Each structure stands twice: as C-alpha cells, then as structure tokens.
Amino acid sequence: MAPKVAIVYYSMYGHIKTLAEAEAKGIREAGGQVDLYQLPETLPTEVLEKMHAPAKDAAVPTLDDPQKLLEYDAFLFGIPTRYGNFPGQWKAFWDKTGGIWQTGGFWGKFAGLFVGSATMGGGQESTALAAMSTLTHHGLIFVPLGYKTTFALLGDLSEVRGGSPWGAGTFSGGDGSRQPSAKELELATEQGRSFWGHVSKHNFA
Numbered sequence: 001m002a003p004k005v006a007i008v009y010y011s012m013y014g015h016i017k018t019l020a021e022a023e024a025k026g027i028r029e030a031g032g033q034v035d036l037y038q039l040p041e042t043l044p045t046e047v048l049e050k051m052h053a054p055a056k057d058a059a060v061p062t063l064d065d066p067q068k069l070l071e072y073d074a075f076l077f078g079i080p081t082r083y084g085n086f087p088g089q090w091k092a093f094w095d096k097t098g099g100i101w102q103t104g105g106f107w108g109k110f111a112g113l114f115v116g117s118a119t120m121g122g123g124q125e126s127t128a129l130a131a132m133s134t135l136t137h138h139g140l141i142f143v144p145l146g147y148k149t150t151f152a153l154l155g156d157l158s159e160v161r162g163g164s165p166w167g168a169g170t171f172s173g174g175d176g177s178r179q180p181s182a183k184e185l186e187l188a189t190e191q192g193r194s195f196w197g198h199v200s201k202h203n204f205a
C-alpha cells in the first residue's frame with residue numbers, strides 16, 4: 001500500500017506555510033499524495049496582533065489531536081525557529097504526545113523537516129538538530145534532504161538561500177518582509193519529491 005504522508009507545520013507569518021505548499025507540490029509531482037495540517041495557535045489574539053501576525057488559513061485543517069497522525073506513515077514537519085529551537089506552538093503539540101510516546105505509536109514511521117529563520121546563522125541547522133531529540137524519543141526515523149539530488153542547489157552560493165542537507169529552509173529577514181526565494185522553493189519541492197521517493201519504496205501494510 002502507498003504510504004500515507006502528512007505535512008505538519010506551524011507558521012506565524014506564512015513563510016513556513018509557503019514552503020509546506022512547495023513540499024506538497026514535490027510529493028504530488030513524484031506521484032504521491034499528502035495531507036497538510038497546521039498546528040493550533042497557543043498565543044492570545046492580542047499578542048498575535050501586537051506581533052503583526054496575519055490570520056491563519058482556515059482552509060488548512062488544524063491538528064488539535066496528535067492521535068490523528070497515527071493514521072499516517074511519514075511526516076514532513078515545518079518549523080520556524082525560535083532561538084534555534086522549536087517554537088512554543090510545536091512544543092505544546094509534542095507535549096500532548098506523551099501517551100503516543102509511551103506506547104510507541106510513532107515508532108518506525110519516517111520524518112523529515114524544513115525550517116525558517118529571520119537571518120543567516122539564526123538557527124536553521126540548530127533547529128533541525130534540536131528536533132532530533134524529539135524524533136529519537138518517539139522512534140521516528142529521520143530522512144534528511146541530503147545532497148543526492150541537491151548538490152548543485154546547495155553548492156550554489158550566488159545568492160542568499162536558506163536550507164541545508166538537514167532540510168529546506170527560508171530566510172524571512174529581520175522585518176519578515178523577505179519571501180521564500182525561487183531557489184528555496186525549488187529545494188522544498190525537491191525535498192517533497194525525494195522524501196516521497198524514499199518512503200514509497202517501503203511497504204506499509
């Protein structure tokens with residue numbers, strides 16, 4: 001049976017959502033299917049207003065119950081950095097997965113990730129590294145982007161570009177005004193393609 005893949009993201013300003021859509025495009029181009037979910041917001045409306053956060057896209061289902069993910073075989077997680085680590089919204093989600101952790105519900109499933117930061121050196125790689133502890137405790141098998149199909153893109157230093165062999169990434173700039181570039185989107189789409197290429201080789205009963 002073909003794997004069931006979910007892209008799960010949190011996006012305050014839309015950059016990670018745009019990457020999530022590019023990842024989904026790659027999965028579909030490779031012949032796969034994917035469902036997108038966004039994590040619930042944890043900040044009060046008045047704080048979000050002060051942070052100039054736009055309204056969330058109501059067309060993307062909100063993942064209130066982590067048990068929903070037990071229906072899936074593989075995940076791509078979209079993580080905008082906070083000080084080189086998960087944002088609280090992601091942490092709140094993981095903190096709801098204690099029962100799944102104890103019973104090994106995610107054990108042996110596949111996971112990749114993509115990230116966002118304001119600046120270069122702002123935490124893209126450390127965010128990916130920080131996520132390894134959570135993936136490991138859940139027994140999730142990390143599928144990196146790697147270099148196999150991305151060497152030319154990752155080796156191209158002709159312009160500022162987020163992303164690394166850990167996963168696609170985008171820089172939003174200090175004021176959040178920079179949008180994902182064509183090369184960042186290409187990397188995200190390629191990650192979707194190669195992630196599907198990897199997980200679809202496995203047999204999911």
Ligand SMILES: Cc1cc2nc3c(=O)[nH]c(=O)nc-3n(C[C@H](O)[C@H](O)[C@H](O)COP(=O)(O)O)c2cc1C
Pocket residue numbers: 010011012013014015016017079080081082083084115116117118119120121122123172176
């Ligand atoms: C509280 C807070 C902490 C942040 N910490 C960092 C940081 O340490 N380094 C960095 O480069 N960007 C940092 N950022 C910027 C976010 O990573 C950036 O806004 C996000 O990746 C954009 O993705 P989004 O539009 O999907 O929310 C921070 C943003 C907030 C709101």
